[in-house]
Amino acid sequence: MTAPSGAEPAARALTGAELAGAPSGAGPVIAPSGRPGLARRLLRHPLAVGALLYLAAVVVLAIFAPVFAPYGPQEADLTRVLATPTADHWLGTDSLGRDIASRLMFGARPALTGVLVTVLVAAVIAIPIGLSAALSGGADRIVSPLVDLLMSIPAIVVLLMVLATFDQELLAAMAALGVLTAPGLVRVVRAAALTVAGEPYVAAARVYGFGRLAIALRHVLPRITGPVLVNLSLVAATALLTETGLNFLGLGVHLPEASWGGMVADASAAMNQQNWMLVPTGAVVAGTVIALVLLGDGVRDAAAEGWARPAARARPPRAAAAGPERDRRPDNAAPADDPPILLRVDGLAVAVPGPGGRPAPVIDDVSFDLRAGETLGIVGESGCGKTMTGRAVLGLLPDGTHVTGGSIRIDGADATAMGRRERAGLRGSTIAFVSQEPMAALDPLFTVGGHIAEAVRVHTGAGRAPARRRAVELLGQVRLPDPERVAKMYPHQLSGGMAQRVAIALALAGGPRLLIADEPTTALDVTVQAEILRLLRTLQRETGMAILLISHDWGAVGELCERTLVMYAGQVVESGPTATIVTAPRHPYSEGLLAANPQLGTPGVPLHVMPGGVPAPGEWPPGCHFAARCPYMTDECTAHPIAVAGTDDHRSRCLRAQPAHVIEAKP
Amino acid sequence: MKRILMRRLLLSVPLLFVVSVVVFVLQSLIPGDAASQLAGLQATQEDVLRLRRQLDLDEPIWAQYLHWLNGVFHGSLGTSLTNKEPVTTALGTRLPVTLSLVLGATVLATVLGVVLGVASSRAGSLAGRLVDLLSVGGLAIPGFWLGLLLISLLSVRLGLLPATGYVKFADSPDGWARSLLLPVTALALGGVTAIAKQTREAMLDVLGRPHIDNLRANGVPERRVVFKHALRGAAIPICTMSSILLVGALGGSVVIEQVFGLPGLGGLAVSATGSKDIPVIQGVAVYFTLLVVAANLLTDIAYALIDPRVRAS
Numbered sequence: 001m002t003a004p005s006g007a008e009p010a011a012r013a014l015t016g017a018e019l020a021g022a023p024s025g026a027g028p029v030i031a032p033s034g035r036p037g038l039a040r041r042l043l044r045h046p047l048a049v050g051a052l053l054y055l056a057a058v059v060v061l062a063i064f065a066p067v068f069a070p071y072g073p074q075e076a077d078l079t080r081v082l083a084t085p086t087a088d089h090w091l092g093t094d095s096l097g098r099d100i101a102s103r104l105m106f107g108a109r110p111a112l113t114g115v116l117v118t119v120l121v122a123a124v125i126a127i128p129i130g131l132s133a134a135l136s137g138g139a140d141r142i143v144s145p146l147v148d149l150l151m152s153i154p155a156i157v158v159l160l161m162v163l164a165t166f167d168q169e170l171l172a173a174m175a176a177l178g179v180l181t182a183p184g185l186v187r188v189v190r191a192a193a194l195t196v197a198g199e200p201y202v203a204a205a206r207v208y209g210f211g212r213l214a215i216a217l218r219h220v221l222p223r224i225t226g227p228v229l230v231n232l233s234l235v236a237a238t239a240l241l242t243e244t245g246l247n248f249l250g251l252g253v254h255l256p257e258a259s260w261g262g263m264v265a266d267a268s269a270a271m272n273q274q275n276w277m278l279v280p281t282g283a284v285v286a287g288t289v290i291a292l293v294l295l296g297d298g299v300r301d302a303a304a305e306g307w308a309r310p311a312a313r314a315r316p317p318r319a320a321a322a323g324p325e326r327d328r329r330p331d332n333a334a335p336a337d338d339p340p341i342l343l344r345v346d347g348l349a350v351a352v353p354g355p356g357g358r359p360a361p362v363i364d365d366v367s368f369d370l371r372a373g374e375t376l377g378i379v380g381e382s383g384c385g386k387t388m389t390g391r392a393v394l395g396l397l398p399d400g401t402h403v404t405g406g407s408i409r410i411d412g413a414d415a416t417a418m419g420r421r422e423r424a425g426l427r428g429s430t431i432a433f434v435s436q437e438p439m440a441a442l443d444p445l446f447t448v449g450g451h452i453a454e455a456v457r458v459h460t461g462a463g464r465a466p467a468r469r470r471a472v473e474l475l476g477q478v479r480l481p482d483p484e485r486v487a488k489m490y491p492h493q494l495s496g497g498m499a500q501r502v503a504i505a506l507a508l509a510g511g512p513r514l515l516i517a518d519e520p521t522t523a524l525d526v527t528v529q530a531e532i533l534r535l536l537r538t539l540q541r542e543t544g545m546a547i548l549l550i551s552h553d554w555g556a557v558g559e560l561c562e563r564t565l566v567m568y569a570g571q572v573v574e575s576g577p578t579a580t581i582v583t584a585p586r587h588p589y590s591e592g593l594l595a596a597n598p599q600l601g602t603p604g605v606p607l608h609v610m611p612g613g614v615p616a617p618g619e620w621p622p623g624c625h626f627a628a629r630c631p632y633m634t635d636e637c638t639a640h641p642i643a644v645a646g647t648d649d650h651r652s653r654c655l656r657a658q659p660a661h662v663i664e665a666k667p
Numbered sequence: 668m669k670r671i672l673m674r675r676l677l678l679s680v681p682l683l684f685v686v687s688v689v690v691f692v693l694q695s696l697i698p699g700d701a702a703s704q705l706a707g708l709q710a711t712q713e714d715v716l717r718l719r720r721q722l723d724l725d726e727p728i729w730a731q732y733l734h735w736l737n738g739v740f741h742g743s744l745g746t747s748l749t750n751k752e753p754v755t756t757a758l759g760t761r762l763p764v765t766l767s768l769v770l771g772a773t774v775l776a777t778v779l780g781v782v783l784g785v786a787s788s789r790a791g792s793l794a795g796r797l798v799d800l801l802s803v804g805g806l807a808i809p810g811f812w813l814g815l816l817l818i819s820l821l822s823v824r825l826g827l828l829p830a831t832g833y834v835k836f837a838d839s840p841d842g843w844a845r846s847l848l849l850p851v852t853a854l855a856l857g858g859v860t861a862i863a864k865q866t867r868e869a870m871l872d873v874l875g876r877p878h879i880d881n882l883r884a885n886g887v888p889e890r891r892v893v894f895k896h897a898l899r900g901a902a903i904p905i906c907t908m909s910s911i912l913l914v915g916a917l918g919g920s921v922v923i924e925q926v927f928g929l930p931g932l933g934g935l936a937v938s939a940t941g942s943k944d945i946p947v948i949q950g951v952a953v954y955f956t957l958l959v960v961a962a963n964l965l966t967d968i969a970y971a972l973i974d975p976r977v978r979a980s
Contacts, residue, residue: 152682152963153689154955156918156933160940161693161948241809245922248811249937268815268926275819282812289807394884428886441881443896445974454895458887490975503881510886 038225041302048298051291058288062108069102073258082274091280094263095270100277104284107258111243111288114174118239119232121178122185127228129182130189131216134197143186150183159242163251170243170252177242181235188231192224226303233296237289244285260285342514342546343370343393347406350385350392352617359404360618362388364570366406367644372513375540375547377557377578379593380567383614386550389567390516393548394433395423411513429459432512436519438499442491448475448502449487452509459510474505477542479535497528501535508539515540518550533559555599558582566590569614569625576650586652589626624654632656671977675967679960683953688732690952694945695728722748735949744953745946747939754950758932762954764833765931767847768920769958772854773913779855780862781905785898787863788870798863805860810919814853814926821849831928850927854919858912865908869901876900902973910966914959 042048061068070088077097084092091100133143158180159173166172196202197220205215246252247261255262260281267277346367354360363385370376378386391397393408395415408415410426418426427433435441442451452471456462462470468487475483478501491499500520507515517536521529537560540547551557557564557578564581566574566589574587585591595608612629621627623638630637636655644653702719703710710718719725723734738745744754783801787794822830828849834842873879874897882892921933932951939947970977 149678149682149685152914152956152959153686154914154917154952154959156921157686157690157936157948157952157955158693160936161690164940164943165693165696237806244809245811245919248809249922249925251937264809264812264815271815271819272823275823278812278815278819282809282816285809285812286804286807290803293803293806396880396884424883424886424888426886427884432886433881433884435877435881435884437877440877443878443882443900444976445899446896447975454891455885455887458891490979492976492979506881507885516884 038299038302042298045298045301047294048302051294051298054287054291055295058108058291059112061105062112065102065105065109069099069105071099071102073103073106074098074256075102082270082277084274084276092276094266094277095273100263100280103258103263104260104280107260107263108284110170110247110253110257110259111240114170114243115236115239117171117174118178118181118242119236121175122181122235123228123232125179125182126185127189127221130186131193131220132212133186133190134193135212135216135220140190143190147183147186150180153180155180159246160251163246170246173246173252174239174243177239181238185228185231185235189224189228192227193220196220196223226300229299229303230296233292233299237292237296240285240289240292339372339374341369341409342372342374342411343548344409345369345389345393345406346409348389348392348403348408349405350388350397351402351404352398353400354618358618359402360616361404361620362401362570362617363392364620366567366570366572368565368572368575370514370546370548373540373544373546374563375549375561377549377551377561377564378567379551379554379557379564379590381552381593381614383569383616384567385570386552386567387518390433390518390548390550394427394431394516396427428455428507428510428512430512431514431516432507432510434500434503434507434515434517434520436522438496438503438523439491439494441503442494442499442506444491446490447487448489448491448494451502452487452506455506455509471505471509474508475502477508477539478502478505479538480505496524497531500524500528500532504532504535504539508543511543512545514546514548516548516550519552520549521553521556522551529556530559536560554582554594554597566593569620570617571625571653572644573626573654574650574652575644576646576652580650586646586650587626587654588630588632588656590652592629671967671971672964675960675964679963682960683956686952686956687735687949690949691728691732691735691945694943694948735946739953744950747947748944749939749942749947754946757935757947758950758954761930761932761935763836764929765917765920765924765933766958767836767843768850768854768923768929768931769913769916771847771851772858772916772919773909775851776855776858776912777862777905777909779859781866781898783859783863784866784905785870785893788867788874789893795867798860798867802860802864805857808856810853810856811922811926813856814850814923817849817853818926833929833931846929850923850929853926854916854923857919858916861912862905862908866901866905869904870897873897873900899973903970906966906969906973910962913962917955917958 042052065073075098077093079097080089080093081095081097082093083089083097086092089099089101091104093099094103129139129143133140155177159176162173162176163169193216197215202215202219205219210218243252244259244261244264247259248265250262250265252261253259263281264278264285267275267281270277348363348366349361350363351359351361366385366389368376378389380386388397388401392403393410393415395418397403403416406416410430415423415426442448446454449468449471452474453464453467456467456470456474457464460467460470472483472487475486480486480498480501486494486498486502491502494502504520515536520536521532524532533556536547536549539545540560547560549557549560561578563576564578565572566581566585566587568587568589574581574585574590576586581590582594585594592608592610596610598607610629615621615625615628621638623640624630624633624642627633627637634655642653642655644651646652702722702724703715706715706718716725723731726734735745742755744758746753747757783798787798818830821827829846830849832846834846836843870893874893879892879897882896883889887896920931921936923929924931924933925937932954935947936951938944939951
């Protein structure tokens with residue numbers, strides 16, 4: 001809050017650490033070598049440059065105050081007291097007719113020396129101690145508890161006594177403030193150094209036999225410069241506020257010597273007659289603190305640039321109209337007398353902000369139907385757009401990602417045309433979702449029962465007690481033994497398999513007609529995987545809901561899904577009944593995927609591995625996306641986009657699978 | 668839970684010990700002593716010596732400390748050297764002032780900060796820049812200066828609120844609130860922005876986690892996602908910041924009390940330091956330390972209430 005307190009700078013330093021991302025490990029705020037130095041990067045930040053210029057001006061004016069100041073600091077003119085700005089006194093005069101501008105210049109001297117002393121003392125104590133605590137467990141066992149202890153000392157009492165002891169010697173108090181600030185800074189240094197010390201190259205340096213001192217000085221210290229400088233700038237800011245506060249109380253420099261805090265006190269004494277004086281005195285303190293903080297922010301940003309270039313962010317243009325007219329039969333169209341169509345995705349295209357701000361497509365022309373009660377799998381390697389397709393259906397695309405074409409019809413209604421609220425109303429009640437990481441998918445602060453009961457209440461409007469009972473029922477429905485007990489547990493007390501059952505129960509709370517399961521078994525043990533798949537199949541039969549299973553695992557898809565889509569680089573490359581695709585794939589990518597599947601392999605025969613990788617969004621070739629990895633590639637494959645073709649039941653996006661007369665190039 | 672509280676309480680014993688020793692050692696360095704101060708300028712060397720003996724100031728410092736410690740175990744913090752008043756009485760009358768000020772500022776800063784922080788976390792990057800800007804301003808403007816500005820505008824010019832002085836709650840709850848409004852505001856300002864920034868960052872962090880995504884995907888309305896799940900998830904760093912502010916406000920209160928003429932512990936500490944009234948200084952140090960201990964304890968309890976994993980460990 002306000003100065004002066006020693007505990008507070010420590011607190012500020014702590015916040016600063018969080019700003020710098022040091023203790024949270026949010027990312028190394030550190031400059032690897034080989035890029036322009038910190039100082040040069042800093043100069044690219046206009047705010048930081050402005051702050052530096054301001055501070056430099058303050059320092060120069062303070063040092064050369066006798067030269068620059070138009071009047072002496074004590075030069076009183078009793079005929080012109082409390083004057084507002086004039087040509088002679090361009091910041092006015094105080095109650096003794098002394099020139100405010102001149103006194104501000106002289107007052108900067110104790111302010112700046114005080115700040116310098118505090119910062120130096122804090123740095124000299126904290127950096128070596130923090131480094132040794134980070135690099136030596138033995139030192140850490142002493143340092144960390146001691147830091148906790150010292151940070152709780154009420155600094156103001158100590159400062160007052162230091163001032164009494166040294167007869168109002170301000171620098172002694174500022175040195176004491178440095179000592180009192182040091183524990184907070186030790187924490188920052190230790191936390192920042194710990195993240196660096198955990199990195200492989202420091203371990204390598206150890207293996208090469210570098211001593212701890214050498215490691216600390218050569219490898220760790222340079223990389224923690226960023227966070228340490230940021231925090232020193234905050235220490236400086238708080239030191240200045242403390243110095244001003246002490247002088248305001250009249251405990252600092254001896255009167256009538258000029259000090260900023262003393263001038264605020266003068267202003268307060270004259271407040272009943274005139275309050276102009278508050279303006280320049282307050283402004284110079286606030287300005288200097290702001291400059292110190294902005295400089296710190298600039299250092300932080302400049303240091304951060306050392307490890308990451310700022311991602312280009314731009315809004316992609318709004319969705320263009322869907323592509324030209326053509327055969328818009330869904331890729332997995334099924335005979336017409338089946339149950340009603342629950343979900344129809346037609347020509348869906350989705351783009352993410354790519355490098356340079358240009359939208360890069362991640363999904364291109366995806367079409368499929370899902371009928372009530374049907375089970376459909378989406379298979380493909382990572383980065384093929386499976387998850388993005390699921391999220392587009394949910395209406396929960398990541399920030400900056402947009403549907404750029406096509407439509408998603410849920411229960412006959414165009415979801416892409418719905419408002420946010422209407423779209424949100426579908427979630428949980430019509431479409432529910434089960435994610436890959438069951439543990440991370442549950443709020444750690446709520447009990448299992450609380451979680452599910454909340455969803456029940458949201459979807460059914462039930463009261464507290466009925467919702468609770470329903471939650472326990474749902475836990476029983478996902479075959480959790482002793483659902484009453486599980487309802488009282490917290491997520492951290494669950495195993496992975498239990499957590500996934502809970503997540504499924506949560507998804508069932510609103511009685512959904514479609515469950516999107518995104519790799520629901522990937523994070524689980526193999527035995528648990530099979531149980532969860534069996535559970536999903538049982539639930540599907542019991543409730544009659546449709547399931548869209550996103551997976552890279554043929555086993556899971558084979559277990560659960562009647563029909564399957566194979567996706568590659570944003571496109572559906574094959575669709576059809578799962579059994580047909582597994583036994584007779586038409587697209588070389590499906591073939592490759594199946595051949596690479598260990599579950600389908602023959603013992604003794606080496607598994608086939610597809611060469612290469614999925615092209616990144618924005619780097620898709622104009623022709624077949626798979627051409628570069630395809631063993632059957634011909635010149636025609638790369639010439640133009642390949643259309644989907646085949647029977648209603650089984651279709652693929654490959655020239656090879658299509659008799660010549662069926663080939664219809666996309667316009 | 669009990670273990671956490673026990674641990675915190677056990678840690679506070681060495682803390683109190685360290686603080687009182689530090690204060691004792693530091694005060695022994697202060698040139699002159701209370702005896703020469705009390706005896707006045709005209710006093711002879713003998714007067715001073717006699718007074719020194721009366722006040723036990725001729726004993727070695729460790730003996731003085733043991734005396735004091737013995738008193739503490741018997742519920743006494745000694746008597747003021749300057750006016751013979753028991754220290755606990757002197758502190759007792761002033762504690763409510765400082766407590767009202769410090770707690771008021773912490774609560775105000777936390778409430779306003781959380782509101783601002785949540786709002787800005789929902790409002791996109793522009794609001795974020797604004798909170799960043801405000802937090803620089805909040806840090807930069809000295810509280811006592813803001814206090815003077817408030818007095819000058821609201822009290823002197825508009826006559827809305829009393830400029831200085833303190834009204835006891837028992838005498839007039841209304842007057843008490845009016846006498847505290849400006850000082851609490853002045854003390855809280857920096858805290859509001861610190862809490863807002865912390866809240867915003869914590870909210871953005873939690874809102875980006877998979878469980879929030881999962882709640883949204885399963886139809887939990889945005890209002891509940893933000894206020895029930897995300898805000899509770901963000902509560903721990905907010906509590907940390909709040910307790911840090913409370914400790915910081917103890918220091919800030921010394922100056923703010925001076926500005927607004929409030930008879931709190933800070934003013935007592937300043938005057939006791941001036942007159943070398945050791946028992947009073949020691950008493951203020953003990954009270955401040957106890958407040959820090961209490962703040963830490965409350966924070967621990969809050970952590971445990973918020974996060975079941977803390978309770979379990």
